[in-house]
Structure formats: C-alpha cells, structure tokens
Amino acid sequence: MSDFLNAPEAPSPTPHTPGVSVRHTRAKGEPRFPDGPRADPAGSHFERRIRSFQPRRSRVTAxxxxxxxxLWPAWGLDIDGQRVIDLGELFGNDSPxxxxxxxxxxxxxxxxAAADPDTDILAVDVHTxxxxxxLGxxxxxxxxxxxxxxxDAIILLREMLAPDSLDGLRVYFPDxxxxxRHHKRRLIQPEFLTLAATRLKPGAVVHCATDWEPYAEQMLQVLSAHPDFENTQADGGFAARPAFRPLTRFEGQGLDKGHVVNDLLFRRVPHRDR
Ligand SMILES: C[S@@+](CC[C@H](N)C(=O)[O-])C[C@H]1O[C@@H](n2cnc3c(N)ncnc32)[C@H](O)[C@@H]1O
Incomplete structure (x- = not known):
C-alpha cells in the first residue's frame, strides 16, 4: 500500500463528541488547530499519515x-475507523x-440533495x-x-464503508x-482510485471537477489509465459541465481569477477477478 493511504505522517481530525460544545477554547497543552494531534483513546483513526487537506483555524459561528x-447526534458521523457503517440504517432508507x-x-x-431527494448524500469534510x-x-x-x-475520507472509505456500497462519488474542487513537492497530497491518484473502486458498485459514476488545469490533466490521466474506471465521454476527454452540478464556493473563486473549470465523469466498470 502506498504512503498516501498508510504512511505515518499527519494526524486525522479530532472527533466531535455529541453533546459537548464545539466552541474551541484551547485547553492547556491542546494544539493550536482543532484538527491537530490530541491524545486519542479511541485508537486507529488517530494514525499519522500524508493527508490531502490543510489544517485550518476553525472559527465556528454561533x-x-x-x-x-x-443536529450532530442525529445527522453526524464521526470517522473513528472502528466499524463498518450500515448505510441503510444511517439514512433510514434504501435509496442509492x-x-x-x-x-x-x-x-x-x-x-x-434538494434537487434529488431520492438519492442520499454522505458528505465528508474535516472542516468544522x-x-x-x-447541517444548518x-x-x-x-x-x-x-x-x-x-x-478523513480515506479512513471512511478504507475502514467504514463496505465493498460495493456506494452508488456514486463526487469530488468537487479538491485542494x-x-x-x-505537495503533489503527493492530491486526492485523485491511482492508490485512492483503487480504494474507491472497491467501495463503488459497478456502474457507479465518479464525478470530479477542478479549476486547476494541471490537476485536471492529472485527473484525466490517472482515471483514464485506471483499469477499474472508464470515461463516460466517447472522445476520452473532459465532460461538459452537467446542469445538475451547482456552482460551488471554490469554483466561484476560481472563475473570478479567470480559471478554466473542467468536469470529469468516469464509470466504475464491472468487477474483474480481484
Ligand atoms: C478546496 S475545498 C473545496 C470545497 C467545496 N467542494 C467547494 O468547491 O467549494 C476542498 C475541501 O476538501 C476537504 N478535504 C480535503 N481532503 C479531504 C479528506 N481526505 N477528507 C475529507 N475532506 C477533505 C477540505 O477540508 C476542503 O474543505
């Protein structure tokens, strides 16, 4: 397994504890960033590894x-790496x-989510x-x-999602x-795709978008070369922006700077013998 998925380099975020205030008043000895290292009684989710996100100062509004x-107790999920989630139980239905x-x-x-109420969205981020x-x-x-x-989505995928459990994957404007020297931190790379492929059902679509053209080219290259995915575009290139994808906050900032946005739509191919 690669460094990206396993190497001991950087910490995972601290879990939310239901019922405990999320306002971050730093205790003595507690690190500067809430996403930084703390003593972790729960175990494996605290592993240190290369990560695709940046530690950010988290100012939480009232x-x-x-x-x-x-809402966290009902609609939140802490990525503790300790159990495989029953998605039907999590959402209370059998929707994709x-x-x-x-x-x-x-x-x-x-x-x-509002435009497609028959699809459930499991949305993961480290940013409080x-x-x-x-949730609001x-x-x-x-x-x-x-x-x-x-x-960290890597731990969610690796430890907490069952094989063939996902009907789709969206990665919009990843860092x-x-x-x-930071390219190793990019999320979309072969090892990540191999892991994601195991959690996706055959036919599931991976939808990526980015306003960073060198990253778009890298995404196209690694997705096209990966044996578990095929491009939905007959010409093997980028997709036209689908009408169902709204403008995102980062996309707006990129467009303001004159960046070109590229979408990629790839399909999980039927299983080969693993
Ligand atoms: C550049 S922002 C884009 C946010 C949003 N998609 C948009 O377009 O406005 C990338 C986001 O991915 C999150 N992120 C990066 N790597 C992650 C990981 N491994 N697990 C969970 N979240 C991650 C970061 O915290 C950040 O909020």
Whole structure:
C-alpha cells in the first residue's frame, strides 16, 4: 500500500463528541488547530499519515455551533475507523448513496440533495464550520437525505464503508496542491482510485471537477489509465459541465481569477477477478 493511504505522517481530525460544545477554547497543552494531534483513546483513526487537506483555524459561528449541537447526534458521523457503517440504517432508507468528499461549506451539497431527494448524500469534510453550515442548511431546507461525516475520507472509505456500497462519488474542487513537492497530497491518484473502486458498485459514476488545469490533466490521466474506471465521454476527454452540478464556493473563486473549470465523469466498470 502506498504512503498516501498508510504512511505515518499527519494526524486525522479530532472527533466531535455529541453533546459537548464545539466552541474551541484551547485547553492547556491542546494544539493550536482543532484538527491537530490530541491524545486519542479511541485508537486507529488517530494514525499519522500524508493527508490531502490543510489544517485550518476553525472559527465556528454561533449558528454553526448551534446546528452542530442540535443536529450532530442525529445527522453526524464521526470517522473513528472502528466499524463498518450500515448505510441503510444511517439514512433510514434504501435509496442509492453518493459519497461527496470535501464539501467545504456545503452549499452545493445542499442544493444537489434538494434537487434529488431520492438519492442520499454522505458528505465528508474535516472542516468544522462547514459541517455546521451544511447541517444548518439541511435543517432549514428540510432535507432528510444528507448525513455529515467528520474526518478523513480515506479512513471512511478504507475502514467504514463496505465493498460495493456506494452508488456514486463526487469530488468537487479538491485542494489543488499546486507546488510540486505537495503533489503527493492530491486526492485523485491511482492508490485512492483503487480504494474507491472497491467501495463503488459497478456502474457507479465518479464525478470530479477542478479549476486547476494541471490537476485536471492529472485527473484525466490517472482515471483514464485506471483499469477499474472508464470515461463516460466517447472522445476520452473532459465532460461538459452537467446542469445538475451547482456552482460551488471554490469554483466561484476560481472563475473570478479567470480559471478554466473542467468536469470529469468516469464509470466504475464491472468487477474483474480481484
Ligand atoms: C478546496 S475545498 C473545496 C470545497 C467545496 N467542494 C467547494 O468547491 O467549494 C476542498 C475541501 O476538501 C476537504 N478535504 C480535503 N481532503 C479531504 C479528506 N481526505 N477528507 C475529507 N475532506 C477533505 C477540505 O477540508 C476542503 O474543505
């Protein structure tokens, strides 16, 4: 297994504890960033490894804190790496489940959930304000098909999702990690795709979008070369932006800078002998 999936380098985020305040008043000895290392009684989710996200100072607004307090127990999922989730139980139905990795503030997630109530969205990010924001949006919009996971998507995929459990995967504007020495942190790379493929049902669609053209080219190259995926585009290139994908916050910022946005739509091919 590669360093990206396993190497001991960086910590996973701290889990939310239901009922405990999410306002971060640093205790003596507690690290500067809430996503940083703390003593972890729960075990394996605290492993140190290369990660695809940046530690960020997390200023949680009163509204986001309120949403986290009220809604996390019912709609939140801590990525503790300790158990395989029953997705039917998590959502309370048998609808198809799409995993969205890195939803940011969650506006696009909420809009997509509202537009397609028969699809469940498991939305994962490490960013506490975004989690509170998405929970608040889901509450105000009356959405019952969104669940919010806190932690590293790699651990969610590797330890907590069953094989063939996902009907789709969305990765919209993942951190581009533009510096060469940081390219190893990019999420979309062969090892990640191999892991994701095991969790996706045959026919499930992986939808990526980015405004960073070198990363778009890398995505196209690694997805096209991967034996578990095939391009939905007959010409083997990027897809036209699908009408169902709303503008995301990061996309808007990229467009303001004159960046070109590329979408990629690849399908999980039927299983080969593993
Ligand atoms: C550049 S932002 C894009 C957010 C949103 N999709 C948008 O377009 O506005 C990337 C997000 O991915 C999250 N992220 C990156 N790697 C992740 C991982 N391994 N697990 C969970 N979230 C991750 C980051 O915390 C960040 O919020």
């Amino acid at each position: 509204g986001q804190a309120d949403a986290l307090q009220r 489940v799409v995993l969205e990795i890195g939803f940011g503030m969650g506006e696009a997630t909420a809009r997509m 304000p975004g989690q509170g924001n998405l 949006l889901a509450d105000r919009m009356g959405l019952s098909n969104v669940r919010v996971a806190n932690g 581009p990690w533009p510096k060469k």
